[in-house]
Amino acid sequence: MKAKKGQVSVMMGNAVTATVAALCRPEVIACYPITPQSEVAETISSIVADGKLDADIVEVEGENSAMNVCRGASLAGARTFTATSSYGLVYMYDTILETAGFRAPVVMANVNRETPGIHAVSSGQQDLISTRDSGWIQIIVENNQEIADQLIMCYRLAEDYDIQLPVMMNYDGYYLSYLNEEVEIPVQEDVDAFLAPLKKQPKRPVIVPGAATGAGTHGMEMGYVEARYKHWSAMDRAKKKVDEIDKEFGDYFGRSYGGQIEEYKMDDAEIAIVASGSAAGTAKDVIDDKRAAGIKVGLVKLRLFRPFPEERLIQALKGKKAISVIDRSICFGWKYGPMCTELKALASSIGNVPILSYIDGLANLDITIPHIGRVVDETAAAAEGKAYQDITWIPLEE
Amino acid sequence: MKEIRFHGRGGQGAVMAAKMLASALLVEGKHVASFPMYGFERRGAPVVAFTRFDDKPIRVKTQIYNPDCIIVIDPGLLTLPTLFTGLKPNSTFILNTAKKEYKQPDKALTTGVLINATGIAVEEIGRDIPNTCLLGAFAAATGWLTLDSVLKSLPEYLSGDILQRNLKSAERGYKEVEVIKW
Missing domain, CATH: 3.40.50.970 (Thiamin diphosphate (ThDP)-binding fold, Pyr/PP domains)
Known part of the structure; x- marks a missing residue:
């Protein structure tokens, strides 16, 4: 330094x-x-x-x-x-x-x-x-x-x-x-x-x-x-x-951020959450709590959105058993959130695993610790082969 | 990590108080985060502000749902139905009031802190801006930081005569606070 x-x-x-x-x-x-x-x-x-x-x-x-x-x-x-x-x-x-x-x-x-x-x-x-x-x-x-x-x-x-x-x-x-x-x-x-x-x-x-x-x-x-x-x-x-x-x-x-994406506890993760912005900070705390409870979960923080970090995402997510993407916006005309829709375009390289889309944090609403906790739990369940909802508008289900 | 939630109205300095508290806690070597939440900026509208501090970096970016302490700057907000929702056990209630006694408003609150911050602010500053007085009372009642740290942080925000008046207001808040154990 x-x-x-x-x-x-x-x-x-x-x-x-x-x-x-x-x-x-x-x-x-x-x-x-x-x-x-x-x-x-x-x-x-x-x-x-x-x-x-x-x-x-x-x-x-x-x-x-x-x-x-x-x-x-x-x-x-x-x-x-x-x-x-x-x-x-x-x-x-x-x-x-x-x-x-x-x-x-x-x-x-x-x-x-x-x-x-x-x-x-x-x-x-x-x-x-x-x-x-x-x-x-x-x-x-x-x-x-x-x-x-x-x-x-x-x-x-x-x-x-x-x-x-x-x-x-x-x-x-x-x-x-x-x-x-x-x-x-x-x-x-x-x-x-x-x-x-x-x-x-x-x-x-x-x-x-x-x-x-x-x-x-x-x-x-x-x-x-x-x-x-x-x-x-x-x-x-x-x-x-x-x-x-x-x-x-x-x-x-003496400070770096991972470049295109930041990987948090991804090395041994079995499931992954993809988030961006301030919600990624909250997600890191949730991931520590869930790991303490025995769930091997990691976070991919999407830092670069355009160009889309195709190669880095594939490298980080390949082999994971289930992935969830939290979007703070809507993609009109597609079923999933915008970032999730883009990630799904990489599915053939990542693997045929459940990719769950979550919409949260619209209009100042908070992406809270319980919200992200729920995402982790549902992703873990999907990884075990249980039925899952592929798109969830979290504020509508509170 | 300790979490503090301020309830005030636009113009009373709730947002500034939350930020000043963060600066004062930084003086003590804590990691800090503070932010307000409101719709449009306007005087008189209810405002909520949050301050967190911890010995390790703070990553969580959410609003505060389970405070260790709530500070009510405007007693008119005591009727808010969600004011006491989600409090941690044994939490602290700081109220700007001229009253000397107060009935326990919620069983999670075990410490009541009464301070006539408006009265002191009007005397010292000449206007109803009770925020610095409340920070003095906060330091006295919680012991989470010293009065000295509060006083050291104020020059970041104020200068000249208005700084001197606010320093006095904070000192009086520290000395004149009534602490009730429920």
Whole structure:
């Protein structure tokens, strides 16, 4: 470990995002405040106003413009940052697609929240799911320290010469955005040192005023296909890159998260639970309790959602006797939750075992210890050949 | 792990109290986590806030259903039907009240803590923001942290005259608390 000990204090998830984003030295920032993300925009604005970060804050009238500003600045070669949530993410939807198409390495924090209905000022991953095929890299974190550390890694990933893609870091509204936890904030020189390898890479193409340079996915026919194929290939390369950056981060800062997925007590596990975000933290406590009661259960925390960590998941889950996936969102038109549906696409490689889908934690509802305990018990029963329900909406059965 | 649940109304400082308590416990070397749960931000609406502390890192991210202590900042919330649901045995009840006596409201509660935090806050701060006074009373009644740790954590949140007033309010909460054993 090379990093100096950073300051440890009790910090809100949103404050961690703003503080660490500033340490990554973005040059252009454009955010529009939206609950429960508002503190990110407010905090980073005050950091710039206090003269602690030399960046241009572009005041925008909405999220659509925020993303347009970030894309434009990014294409001109700047490091950019924005944050949003829920409807804010949806309101920038067309520009999200554009930003990905332009391969602009924008980094965005998204505070996960339900989308439909103004009363859904509440936690849920439906906003993330609504943008899953936008061409962005999507990462989900579990706690405030992981917000801090992953955000730094997001810049290494987005701006890597072999990747050059926008990255969205997701964390649960309320359960993390408003969570106050002790967090170690890395010191500036260590963040600089960790991001320094980007400076040694070939310079990515930028748009220069007056020069005849093209950008974007505007090619006709085969030009478009080629651009899409290159984008798709970069997404595929991002999987290994996430693992490499995570390992390097661990070597430097002494904290690492498993890269694409984190495996918790999976080595000798007979059954597995797949979860993401803050629920994964709770699941670790449940898994310890269930193991004490004799159930050999492990957790796979899905950190990278796009690209989907196909190879790592197969490796982790192959040979398990039953698997359950807890989704904090809905897949309309499919029977199972979105993450479960995707996992089922790997079933032929994982093995012909029961895969149970659970929907929980919608609209601020809690993914509680008894809920996850129930998931473990039902998964264990399914592994023993007992009858099981393949899709369960936990709040409806309470 | 100890779990504390705050019940207040928007504007009374329940959310801030929960966070200040986490900072004070961090001073004592504990691992801490705290968060509020509410719908829209608005003054006067019921607010719940949670604080956990432990000697080991806290991974659980749920709301608190089985508290060791509940702190009721607004006595108007005593009629909440679920206020005492799920309490751990021998738990502590801290109430902002001018009363000096109180009947045991639930058999799981074996310690009652009465403090006129509103009265003290109005005298010391000039407004009904009773949160720092309640933290002083919390330290005195539970012994889970020292008054000194509470006082050391406040400058993270407040400064100048308002800090001095809140320090006084917390000290008075510590000294003027009534502890009842049920």
